[in-house]
Amino acid sequence: MTGLPSHTQVIIVGGGVIGCSIAYHLAEKDIDVTLIERKSLTCGTTWHAAGLVGQLRATKNLTKMAKYSTELYQKLNSMDDLSTGFKQNGSLSIAENVSRYEELSRGVSMGRNFGLEIEEMSFEKMKEKYSLLNFQNIDDDVKGGFFHPNDGQINPVDITMCLAKEARRMGCKIIENNKVLSFDQEEDKVTRVITEMGSINCDKIVIAAGMWSREIGKMCGVSIPLHACEHFYALTEFSSEIPRDLPVLRIPDSQMYVKEDAGKLLIGAFEKKAKPWGMNGIPENFEFDSLPNDLEHFGPILMNAMSRLPILNELGIQSYFNGPESFTPDDRYYLGKVPYKENIFVSAGFNSIGIQSAGGVGKVMSEWIVNDKSKVDLWDVDIARVLDFQDDSDYLRERSSETLGLLYKLHWPYYQYETARNKIQSPLFDILKSNGACFGEAAGWERPNWYTSANQEAKYEYSYGRQNWFENAREECDAVRSNIGLFELTSFSKFIIKGKDSANFLNYVCVSDMNTSIGKITYTQLLNEEAGTEADITITRLENNKYLYVTAPTSHNKDLFCLFKFKGVIFLTINSSSNPRYIPKHNTNLTSSF
Ligand SMILES: Cc1cc2nc3c(=O)[nH]c(=O)nc-3n(C[C@H](O)[C@H](O)[C@H](O)COP(=O)(O)OP(=O)(O)OC[C@H]3O[C@@H](n4cnc5c(N)ncnc54)[C@H](O)[C@@H]3O)c2cc1C
Incomplete structure (x- = not known):
């Protein structure tokens, strides 16, 4: 007697925060769902997340989803027998240079359009909100700050367990210590999932296996290009001088975030060049594991934090933490139904925002699974955007070393990736290059985005203002308008x-x-x-x-x-x-x- 059902409507592979949220939302819709976890719930990446929960995302629908997450976490927290540890203490984002100030200001106007409450803060108000902050010389040092009152922080294990508990209560079966080994398929359809404890027939499957998802995708012929990277934080000793109501602090120009945690400070890093991990596969017994600390790598960010928060010079570090998280080539996660497969869904590659995303992801995924399509436009995160060339270990390793850092680098308009370039070139590449083409990447193709004029370097000089190639583009438009242009469409x-x-x-x-x-x-x-x-x-x-x-x-x-x-x-x-x-x-x- 294994306790496995012989048939279930939906099988979810993976018992992290994402799998549990999808299970919760499917169970809420009365769907017969079974979640299979190879070890214990949360044992992959979820258990060690810092637990920051922000609401502002790059599009309206993604922001709506993040907003829904906070509402759900709040709701579960207020239920009698549940505690998610959700604390709506807000978040403060600080700009240390004018470009960042411009970026944050643009984010604010977009966020307000999406219905978010955001307040620009004077230096005095910032100090009031975050008394531990040190502004050396306000003019040179800090350009401004914005407060998001509805952001917060949560305990990642508690929210996952709450979702799992509620899912079980609504009829979901959660089976731990049972690895999914393979899938039986007929044509483009998975008919049966083979696990260590036996097999289960099913109508649909969902791959929600975090950094293992690429491996699981391969078992059923699905490309899920992601790569794990090391992600670092440090936790200080307790101090009674640390106020308990501090908001989450983000200082992206110093590549750091800070969270108050029971009278301690947790300092996390999104360093410019990350360390990819798991090149030889993830160890079989990986469970509630961490990776060795690397102070040479993390040290510079800790130094940034010490100058911004002088209290850190007095406090000892209680523990350093380094854990793996999966990153995708474009820093956007994968959701939805896999093209050309009848019943395979994916929800993976969360680029360090899986905890804050999980609520909204569970909601939209459950709708997608039930209706076979998404109710809202989620093209930016749709698994359908994946292209075959991306499912290459070297490409993924190289690109992920860049994408982790991009989270806190300036998000320039027209940004061009620096890593894993020149994957696909048109036969005209050399001719176009010798004629001054400045290339950008689209779906792996190197494409001429604009052409230089005499003595100009084919290089983007990023700016929130007028682009350095403005005149080049004007010339090209005029030429095509008044003469004739030949467009190279090889990449299309x-x-x-x-x-x-x-x-x-x-x-x-x-x-x-x-x-x-x-x-x-x-x-x-x-x-x-x-x-x-x-x-x-x-x-x-x-x-x-x-x-x-x-x-x-x-x-x-x-x-x-x-x-x-x-x-x-x-x-x-x-x-x-x-x-x-x-x-x-x-x-x-x-x-x-x-
Ligand atoms: C140091 C650190 C700090 C972070 N801080 C934040 C933060 O502040 N805010 C935020 O939103 N996010 C944060 N994240 C990211 C967040 O933790 C992840 O995005 C999220 O936990 C991913 O959840 P998941 O369910 O996709 O993956 P996981 O939690 O890894 O779950 C996947 C599960 O699949 C299981 N599995 C794998 N293979 C099989 C198989 N064959 N059969 C059955 N089960 C299988 C695994 O055992 C695992 O439990 C942080 C990450 C790190 C590393």
């Missing part, structure tokens, strides 16, 4: 859509009239069933029953997946090197008509 994904009813089919899925004259290019949008926009595309009518469909390279899988939903209705061939592996069997050679 291209599909040929053909068959006797191609025009009708395209009229059904696109916003524009596609019954155009031969040779005409139409800029249009690909729509979904609710008439929402899925992609921004151009379509050229090549022949009466043949069209060339051109889309952004990052959108390759998403578009193809949308089009493939119309099984057996179109003749579709693919003409793109972005992801040649993804050519579903059912659609390579169909001749039936729409």
Whole structure:
């Protein structure tokens, strides 16, 4: 008797905060759900998180999700037999240079638009809120600060256990000390999950296995490109001089954050160049584990903290902590349904914000799993954006050394990654380069973003103001407008859509009239069933029953997946090197008509 059910509607792999939140939200919807954890709940990355909970994210929907997280954590905390340790003490973000001040100010106006309360603080008010702060020379030293009253901090183990407890109460089965070993699949569907204790038939699976997710994806033919990096913090001794109501403090220019924790200070780091970890795999017995401290690496950030918070010069460090967390190539996590798979969902790669994200993630994932689609636009974090070339260990190791640091570096407009470049080049690369192209990366492709003029270096000089390539872009626009331009579209994904009813089919899925004259290019949008926009595309009518469909390279899988939903209705061939592996069997050679 193993206690395993023979069948369950949804199996979640992984019992960290993310898996438990998805279980909670599915159980709330009366879905029969089983969560499988290889060791104990929280034993991966969750148990050692610092527990900062912020609300402002890069888009409205991600901010809404983070806001929902705090509301949920608050709600659970107020329930009789539950305690999440959630403390809504706010957070204070400080700018140490003018560019950061500009960045934070822009964030504030965006946040207010998203319905967040944010207050700009004078130096006096900052000192009042955070008495331990030292401003040496206000003019040179600190440019400003912003207070987010609804942010806070939480105990990561407690919130996970609360979610698990509530999920169980609503009928979810949680089975610990039971590793998922493999999956049985029929066509593009997982039918059974094989675990150490036996197998379970299921309708859908969710991979929520943190830094193990890439490995688990491989068991069912799914790319989940992420890499673990070491993440450091230090915890001071107790001091009665540390006020208990301090907000969370973020000073990104010094790469540090600070949290008050039972009369101690926790100082965490997002250093500029991170240390990737787990290159030879994650040890089998990894459970509530930590990694060796590296003071040479962490020391400079601790020094920054000491000059900003003089009390640290008097306090001893009680413990140093170093734990692994998974990072993705673009610093955005993965959510949603895997393209070309009928019943596999992913929720992984949380780039150090898994605790604050978990509530909202559980909510949107449960809707996605039940409805097979997301109710809201979550393209920035959709697993469909993953491209095959990214699932490469060297690429991931190199890129993740940069992405951890990007969390606290300035988020410049038009930022170009510095690592893992030159992965895919067009045959024209050298010619374009010798003509002064300044390249940027899109979906692994090196693309000319602008061209230099005489004696100019092909280099971005980042700014929140006018860009250094403004005049170059102006010249290019003028040239194309008054003469003729030749655009290189090698990196774009291209599909040929053909068959006797191609025009009708395209009229059904696109916003524009596609019954155009031969040779005409139409800029249009690909729509979904609710008439929402899925992609921004151009379509050229090549022949009466043949069209060339051109889309952004990052959108390759998403578009193809949308089009493939119309099984057996179109003749579709693919003409793109972005992801040649993804050519579903059912659609390579169909001749039936729409
Ligand atoms: C030092 C540090 C500080 C952090 N601070 C913060 C913070 O302040 N705020 C914040 O929001 N985030 C923070 N984070 C990030 C946060 O901890 C993570 O994003 C989050 O815990 C990820 O949760 P998860 O459920 O995805 O992964 P995990 O917690 O790692 O859970 C995955 C689970 O899957 C299980 N598993 C793996 N393989 C299998 C298998 N084959 N079968 C069954 N189960 C399997 C593992 O055992 C593990 O328990 C921090 C991270 C670190 C390292």
